[in-house]
Amino acid sequence: MSKRVVILGAGESGVGAALLAQKQGFDVFVSDLGELKDIFKDELDNAGVLYESKQHTREKIFNADVVVKSPGIPDTVLMIGELREKGIEVISEIEFASRFSKAKYVCITGSNGKTTTTLLTYHILKTAGVNVGLAGNIGQSLARQIALGDDKEWYVLELSSFQLDGMYQFRADIAVLMNITPDHLDRYDYKMENYIQSKFRVVQNQKNDDCFIYCLDDENITKELAKRDIKARQFPFSNFKEVSEGAFCINDEIQFKEREDVMSVFVEQLAIQGQHNRYNTMAAGIVARLFQIRKPVIRESLLSFKGVEHRLERVLSVRGMEFINDSKATNVNSTWYALESMKTKVVWIAGGVDKGNDYGELKELAAQKVKALVCVGVDNAKLLESFKGIVPTIVETNSMQEAVKSAYYLGDKGDTVLLSPACASFDLFENYEHRGRLFKECVRNL
Known part of the structure; x- marks a missing residue:
């Protein structure tokens, strides 16, 4: 009887693991609590791999010999703990x-x-x-x-x-x-x-x-x-x-x-x-x-070497203002390096899902370099509180389009408009790439 491999999460890593498991002759099943992208559905269908979406059917998962877990699923999820208690191996796609x-x-x-x-x-x-x-x-x-x-x-x-x-x-x-x-x-x-x-x-x-x-x-x-x-x-x-x-x-x-x-x-x-x-x-x-x-x-x-998209990526110069896309800066330290590398006055676009951020280490640089802070996120309270009295002008926005327009009006010739969020993107955007692409699109539409 072939070994049963259950894959939790049907993104790139999960579907790749499913294709490999099937090639190795295992009994394969893929389960995702979310909706599968069409491209991944087609791949699994074409390969003849069984899968489910928008649910986790326990009896189809708990008979696994090995569970390959998406990195996006925390170890603290109840099902992961239960699988391990049953002695079922839970590993990453790389492993x-x-x-x-x-x-x-x-x-x-x-x-x-x-x-x-x-x-x-x-x-x-x-x-x-x-x-x-x-x-x-x-x-x-x-x-x-x-x-x-x-x-x-x-x-x-x-x-x-x-x-x-x-x-x-x-x-x-x-x-x-x-x-x-x-x-x-x-x-x-x-x-x-x-x-x-x-x-x-x-x-x-x-x-x-x-x-x-x-x-x-x-x-x-x-x-x-x-x-x-x-x-x-x-x-x-x-x-x-x-x-x-x-x-x-x-x-x-x-x-x-x-x-x-x-x-x-x-x-x-x-x-x-x-x-x-x-x-x-x-x-x-x-x-x-x-x-x-x-x-x-x-x-x-x-x-x-040409560098990485969404990491201090120069987008355009508009009315003498440089627009820089650093959407990949999803934590405070990353944004510190971005601000540290700026040679001009900065209009800083930041915000998103706070992961327990401590903005203390940014305050000195912000005081020196940032003339205006444009917050873009569902909840900007922590950013507002942290930089009040440090950055002269702080505004709140609810979309990337609004954030870019605000930054444009707040900036002057010779300034840099820097998107360096210091936060995760999941409140308003699919991921940091989506956030960065939208920023570039909005800049080009100015």
Whole structure:
């Protein structure tokens, strides 16, 4: 009798897992409390995979041998607890997919910068001719790629804490931890310690010949490292301190060190600018050095990388005002880096679903740089309270169109209008991409 695999959640990762499970000869069932997108319905229908939407039928789920859970479903959901009590294995799509591939993995996580670092790392490896794929919290799911037979020698994976929470036997050959700042605390009982432990799952199961790349400037990482015995080779990166192996920035030059070998690149030459992008560049560059990619190829890749949509993306200049789309800034720390990189007065568009945000660390920068704050969200009370008396002008809006128009009227020639929400998008938008696309559309319609 074939093993029964039940998949909870029918998004990209869930459908990919379903296709892979079926290919492996399992008895497969997909269940989603929401409405399935037509594209995913068609795929499941064409593959002959049974599914249900707008409900979870217990008798069809609790007879599973393995449950593959969407990262969007919290571990605190009653059904997940009951499944585990029954001894049914509940895992993530990455954990499931990796069991059917001999690939090696570069795994990148962190509260901020992971998408840019993942895409930059992939760009360098791909340019160098490495047989590499891209998956995780970005693009096509790992399970789908393996199911379609497009298996690679290496994968660069962007991993969220939610994905890491469902990973147990999986091992990263190269683990990258960018930073740990408060985010998603609503999923971790509002305890920072729980969130830190989740991020550190990226190093679980690592061996002596694996590699761990991390930010030496991040206090949460260094404090946790002091408590742990990390088996992997360690490669720190820093904007302030010289390191014997890893990367650091000195006199506007980034130096990469691996054993006795040194390579450097001038910050001003990088295609992506800003303090946060120095960190992203250092992490991706260390990975490239570990692959022993030729220095000219690494340098050329760092200078040719185009950046990430919705991350400090220049949209247009209107009446002498620059409009910047940083919709991917879904937490306070990410917005700090955005404001820190601004060279002009800022009209700042922010707001959305608050995830337990503490806006304290933004107040100094806001006082220096922000001339007006445009709130766009269902509930803006916390933003209003935090920046009252700090930002001279604060207005509330109920749509992106209204927010962009307000920002336009509040700005002057030479100013920057910055969408950097510091919040999740789910009150008014489908996701941060939808929010960013709407922003760009509204700017173009001015």
